[in-house]
Amino acid sequence: MSRDQNRPSFTSRRSLLAGALAATTLAACGRSEAPVDEEGRVRLRFATDWHARAEHGGFYQALAGGAYARRGLNVQIVQGRPGIDVPQLLASGAVELGLGSDSFIPLNLVAEGAPVKAVAAFFQKDTRILLTHPDAGLKSIADLKGRPFLLTESAAATFWVWLKARYGFTDDQLAAYDYDPAAFIADPRAVQQGYLGTDPYTIERSAHFTPRTFLLADEDYLSYATMVLAPNAFARDNAAALRSFIAASAEGWRDYIHGDARAADALIRRDNPQMTQAxxxxxxxxLKDNSIVDGGDAALYGLGTMTEDRWRTFFESMSAAGVYPATLNWREAFTTQYLPGRG
Incomplete structure (x- = not known):
């Protein structure tokens, strides 16, 4: 099942953010030190964007392996669910930190004037993919011209705009995606959106063929993913705790990808019993084979890293495609000052 299921549409999300802005702005006027527990550890609630899964594994690893506790943090992972809206949780003060699924979310927050930034990006590549039936004639995304695309409303308003601008696709190729792969399986020419870690496995098990997959990130789709979002006031008033959270999360992601993941997986399956070990x-x-976590700039500057050049390039491509006005202050979407070794 796609993580887009039951999320607000692109249009309704902007309406929700407008309402959230008032609460966030009020919170920014005062100080917002995080509470501490009876042992003196800083309490942090971190909201994910969907039910617990491997795409959250590094955070669970940091929890299971004690990386947060060793840095004086008492972290609670607030599992996502259908209909979750992480910016709303941040705005209401229900959580201190949240997970941003892609680079559109911080830029949308800037567009609404909401004082929230991305402070780390633990996926250097967005794991969004396009799936097709096995076809030796398909060499690249460009070969999908003229085929029907099964996309959600939010996908049609975001990365589809990039696909159209880059490959000349047209809106008459769009077909509604109802989170059921049956339509895709039945149509050998169909293209379905998905996520690298889940949807190919699901299709293979249900349709008994291995789908062809195209990772958007491998064709210069430069969105970050699995970002940590923090309200500006919280980051200002809890800088040491935020740096510790990011450093511990980086340790967790390193160990989850390259070490023994059993303890983290046990916590994931505790929170999400429907998830199988397979x-x-x-x-x-x-994630490991595609260098999602430790590839790109992370190989040079450390896990969680973001760069201004990459944010600029992503924004300029989306602005040119008509998603954002050229005047948007895109630099307000992120900060690198809380990354390990910065600030």
């Missing part, structure tokens, strides 16, 4: 193993291997 699914976790498949997704973790996909």
């Amino acid at each position: 699914e976790l193993d498949h997704a973790r291997q996909a």
Whole structure:
């Protein structure tokens, strides 16, 4: 099942953020030190974007392996669910930190004037993919011209705009995606959106063929993913705790990808009993094989890193495609000052 299921549409999300802005702005006027527990550890609630899965594994690893506790943090992972809206949780003060699924979310927050930034990006590649039936004639995304695309409303408003601008696709190719792969399986020419760690595995098990997959990130789709979002006031008033959270999360992601993941997987399956170990193993291997966590700039500057050049390039491509006005202050979407070794 796609993580887009039951999320607000692109349009309704902007309406929700407008309402959230008032609460966030009020919170920014005063100080917002995080509470401490009876042992003097800083309490942090971190909201994910969906049910627990391997794509959250590094955070669970940091929890299971004690990386947060060793840095004086008492971290609670607030598992996502259908209909979750992480910016709303941040705005209401229900959580201190949240997970941003892609680079559109911080830029949308800037567009609404909401004082929230991305402070780390633990996926250097967005794991969004396009799936097709096996076809030796398909060499690249460009070969999908003229085929029907099964996309959600939010996908049609975001990365589809990039696909159209880059490959000349047209809106008459769009077909509604109802989170059921049956339509895709039945149509050998169909293209379905998905996520690298879950959807190929699901299709293979249900349709008994291995789908062809195209990772958007491998064709210059430069969105970050699995970002940590923090309200500006919280980051200002809890800088040491925020740096510790990011450093511990980086340690967790390193160990989840390259070490023993059993303790983290046990916590994931505790929170999400429907998740199987086979699914976790498949997704973790996909993250590793595609250098999702430690590739790109992370190989040079450390896990969680972001760069201004990459944010600029992503924004300029989306602005040119009409998603954002050229005047948007895109630099307000992120900060690198809380990354390990910065600030």
